[in-house]
Amino acid sequence: MKELGAVVGAQATRFAVRAPQADAVWLCLFDGDEETRHAMQRAGPEWELELPGNLAGTRYGYRALGEWSPTRQHWFDPAKLLVDPYAVELDRRFVQDPRLGIYGEDTADIVPRAIVAAPCAPLPKAAARFARGGLVYELNVRGFTIRHPDVPEHLRGTVAALAHPAVLAHLKKLSVHAVELMPIVAWVDERHLPPLGLVNAWGYNPVAMMALDPGLCPGGVAELRETVAALHAEGIGVLLDLVFNHSGESDTGGGVLSLRGLDNAAYAHAPDGTLINDTGCGNTLDFANPAVRELALDTMRHFVAHCGIDGFRFDLAPVMARGPGFDPAAPIFAGIEADPLLADRVLIAEPWDIGPGGYQLGNFPAHWLEWNDRFRDDVRRFWKGEEGIGVLATRLAGSSDVFGPHQPHSDCRSVNFLAAHDGFTLADVVAYAHRHNEANGENNRDGHGENHSWNNGVEGPSHDPRVLAARKADLKALLGTLFASTGTIMLTAGDEFGRSQQGNNNAYCQDNPIGWVDWAARDSELEDYVAMLSAKRHGRLRSFARFPDKVRWLTAEGRLMTVADWEHMNGHSFIYDAEPEEGTGEGELRVEICRARHLVDIDFTA
Known part of the structure; x- marks a missing residue:
């Protein structure tokens, strides 16, 4: 396969x-709004053209000629x-514009133009941070x-803001090991949002998989590269959240923006020709297609080689292993x-999508980590009073029921979390028994209906000191459990100081105070508590990274627990105790859980 895209050489670009199915393709160069078209030459499934000179900085796009027959899955329109x-x-x-999906309507005035990138030497290869x-x-x-x-x-609202000293200081205070950036590549709003006066605020609707969003x-690449370097200088890794499962071109009513007008076979189709919808977004990229896999690999290579990215989180990741069924x-x-x-x-x-057999927690390769929603739900249910000690113990110890038996010292693949971007904030988990998504314009029907949340007697904001004290105790118990768990842990920005989304558990379209972090309202006492938990955990990183083959479960009196103890533990305390690994110089880890007092106490002894 030829190197795709725009490549600047010594004498030409x-x-x-x-x-592959087009009858003709034109390269369109732009000088302001003036467009010049150049016919390209077919070279197998690709079309290519070489122009003299260094064209770095030039704006360009493509137009393609062929059959327009949406029922036959052909969307060629030179307009x-x-x-x-x-x-x-x-x-x-x-x-978003209706013209994007209407045959014959020219879209040059509304579609972004790509920018020819200047040659950029790859960064020196470095281990993931x-x-x-x-x-x-x-x-x-x-x-x-x-x-x-x-x-x-x-700088506010940009990638460069993450390199500001105040932001770096906050991340260091929390002993953050890596930031995971929600999508930063260019996306388009869903069609139903503009009429509602809303926009997509999260970015999970990309069009060009490696093109950074100009907003x-x-x-561009230089900004991301410099920000990554600043985070690396503080010992903080950078992970990108990538969406390889679908594109913003959407279902058959969507627009023609990129792949749909060039190579619609990139999208998965059923035998009858209809688009497969394993994502809930109307279209699904077909990873049985080698060209789709290569686009994904090239995207990752670009971000590693030219921006220094340490890793990736993959949205609806089973799609990447479908052909069409999931294959580990x-x-x-x-x-x-x-x-x-x-x-x-x-x-x-x-590890889930909405396709057949789409829930694949525990089935990814051994070197992958996986978001563990079982941890989220079971820990919430425990502190809500709906789950027993035995289930909590399993989640604390790395969810071996999910990831299977491991040899001693095997790395734990579970990413434990209590809240993420798509759901209640952690503070809202203990303040709202029901979702409140009215601002999304869908009559509160969108978002998760079952959140295993509670409100401590008052739905939403309260000035009752007893309610506030109960909520604070719940938050500390939840956070203490998270930081005491075996595996990698994830915290969503603002949960460390009580950020609320006013009960909205699907704030993807709230680019406003509902979805923004309110730094002025931060709970500094809770923030300090999380910083303390993280500092303690950081000091025992090796222990938390492994399935604790030396874990002991003790009663509050320090006696090894029996079957009878497990059967009568509700409302009482127990201790999760890990002996030090021989030769590490690390001390013992002791975690005390007491539901009755809403207490999680972590103690480390040298």
Whole structure:
């Protein structure tokens, strides 16, 4: 397969794009709004053209001619300006417009143009800056920094804001091992949002898989690269949340923006030709197609080689292993493992989608980490009073019922979390028994209906000191349990100081105070408590990264627990105790859990 995209050479610039079913393809160069078209030459499934000179900085796109027959899954329309699937920078953000899906309507004035990237030497190969058992800090770049009082206004809401000393100081205070950035590549709003006056605030609707969003990262690759370097200098790794499962071109009513107008076979189709919808977004990328796998691999390679990224979290990751059914030995896994740039990266799966057999927790390769929603739900249910001690013990010890028996000292693959971007914030878990998504314009029907949440007697905000004290105790118990658990742990930005979304558990379309982190309202006492927990955990990272084959379960009096003890533990305390690993110099770890007092106490002895 030829190198795709725009490549600047010593004497010329070469353009190549895949469009195997097209009858003709034009390269469109832009000088302002003036467009010049150049016919490309077919070279197998690709089309290519070489133009003299260094064209770095030039704006460009493609147009393709062929059959327009949506019922036959052909969407060729030369009136549509198409974004290069291999673009790395764009000159503007995507906008939703009905013309994107109407045959014959020219879209050059609304579709972003790709920017030819100047040659950039790859960064020196370095080991991933993250160790299993550490703290992953999930954040939305815009929502996390847009209201930060210490970040200069011109930087707020951008990737560069993450390199500001005030942000770095906060991350260091929490002993964060890696930040996980929610999508920062260019996306388009869902069609139903503009009429509601809403926008997509999360970015899980990408069009160009490696093109940085100009709103979040106006400085392009250089901005991301410099921000990653600043985080690395503080010992903090950087993980990118990538969406390889679908694109913003959506279902058959969606627009023609990129792949749909060039190579619609990139999307998975049923035998009758209809689009497969394993994502809930109307279309699914087909990872049985080698070209799709190569696009995904090239995207990851780009971010590692040119930006220094330490790893990736994959949204609805079973899609990557479908062909069409989920296969734990899927080619994409082998492709990553065999790649010298990618084999040592941190790989985190969201191990479920909505397709047949889509729940695959515990079934990804052994070197992958996996979001563990069983931990989230069972720990919430325990502190709500609906789950027993035995289940909690299993979750604390690494969820061996999910990930199977492991040899001594095997790394734990569980990513334990209590809240994530798609759900209640942690503070809302203890303040709302029901979702409140009215602002989303869907009559409160969207979002998860069952959240295993509670409100301590008052739904939503309260000024009752007894209610507030109970909620604070619950939060400390939940957080203490998270930081005491075996495996990698994840905290969503703002949960350390009580961030609320007013009960909205699906704030994807709330680019406003509902979805933004309110730094002025932070609970400093809770924040200090989390910093203390994290500091203690950080000192025993090796213990938390492993399945604790030396764990002992003791009564509060220090006696080894019996079967009878387990049967009568509700409402009483117990101790989760790990002996030190021989030769490490580490001391014992003791974690005391007491439901009756809403207490989690972690003690480390040298």
